[in-house]
Amino acid sequence: MDIFGFSIQPGERLCRYIKVGELACFSDIRIPLLVARGKTAGPTLWLTGAVHGDELNGLWAMRRFFWDLDLEKLRGILVMTPLLNPLAFLAGNKVSQVDYLDMDQQFPGNPRGLYSERIPYIVFSELKQKADYVIDFHTLGHPYSATPYTVSKIVAGASEETIAKAFAMARVFGVYPNCRVDVASAKGELPGTTSGALDILCMQHNIPCFMAEMGGGGRWDDEAINIAYRGIKNVMLYLKMLDGEYQQPGRQLIITSRGFLRSNSGGLVRMAVNPGTFVKAGELLATVYSFWEELEQLKAEQDVFVIGTRFQPVVSSGDRLAFVGYEWQEMDWGNGNGE
């Protein structure tokens, strides 16, 4: 078994940097790789993080999980590429300042392309050959707070089995809100859902994949980190990569339509709601103020589930105030997951 050309034996851990480019100041651009191989054979679960450079909680959960893992109990291989976008990470931003491209819209990448196209090419070329399952860690951007949630997609070209497995993995991850996005009908719902996203490319290669969205960006959120840690473990129990029974999730919210609510004014926002709550039609979501006026009251036009809210109070017209679910159903485990 080798990964990115590094060989790894049963019962070993491997930590290496992969060179993915060079800077004008003659330094290499590198991304970290962590691999743990169990003593017995099994599937390969690949975890990715920080394809958006300010989305940090997943990578700390990975780091903790990797060093806590008992290789005697691991079946198969756990691969982590926790930091896919080092220049955006350096800038503390979603995208890098070399090409301003959303790296999660560039998969499968281009070996002769821009910075944000080359890393997807290097990583995806290896991942598509080696991974049986993928979890892609994100957060909302650094101006937002959010309740942890998952996203699994229905992708044309993926088998029914792949779609069902990705959905089941997302639910076993264990958080209450789970977005289920039909890519064919979700065009324009969110940037990045329709092409070039890592999870969509994985699904098209019949590698079940979901996105774990772990709170807000640009800072540690220990609750989200702990949820991510338990989520990785429960998915591995579910995939029989660890001994023991996985914990069946309780009743979950399956969100099938979502969107952003935006400010129409420029000023200072005070949010009236918290992430992870239901808001009824007509209830106040946020108020935007100038220094002597109330400029705008944003009220829910229909019942919504609040996934994320603005954390950073300075807003211009068009800025996002909240990310909400519009349509959902509650589902018990055993319903619609092929179990």
Ligand SMILES: [Zn+2]
């Ligand atoms: Zn992201």
